[in-house]
Amino acid sequence: MVRSDARANRARILAAARQAFAEDGDTSMNQIAQLAGVGPGTLYRNYPSREALVLAIYQDEVDRLTGSVADLLATLAPPEALRRWTTDLVDAMRKKHGLGDALSPMAHKTISEQTYGPVIEAITRLLDAGKNDGSIRADAEPGDFLQLTGALWRAAPDRTQPMLTLILDGLSAHRHRS
DSSP states (O other), X not given: OOOHHHHHXXXXXXXXXXXXXXXXXXXXXXXXXXXXXXXXHHHHHHOSSHHHHHHHHHHHHHHHHHHTHHHHHHXXXXXXXXXXXXXXXXXXXXXXXXXXXXXXXXXXHHHHHHHHHHHHHHHHHHHHHHHHXXXXXXXXXXXXXXXXXXXXXXXXXXXXXXXXXXXXXXXXXXXXXX
16 A cells, blocks of 8 residues: 555655656756656656656656546537547647657567557457447457547647547448448
């Protein structure tokens, strides 16, 4: 069981690091500790290296994204929930790409392996909701969708929504009935 103050420290560290790295990828660990309002010992006890901190940011982002599926489906039709979720995924991938220089090739492999399953599970839930209500074609595959959307984070930000619309139009069950 983790103490509440320790959880709060970790949350503050992750929030400070996420913001600091977004503004300047070269922010030092000591600067992050200061921004989080913790001592360097607390920072290094929780995240012994810059790479460990970046990996924790990635994992936290994936947890947030995968955890948002139920709320999106509770309030939006499946195609719109999928659009919103994918837009958030693309934003997260752009941030991840910006931090990528801080990671070794082994860390890139580790984070890809750790996040693939939960991301595919989230996409599956979104696609299945649309298949069940008849808005998404029955042959839509989560892995295919992830590969297609992988191009979005590499595209110019002003092209994300038009390209996503093309992908989502291709998933529409209404366009593919015989």
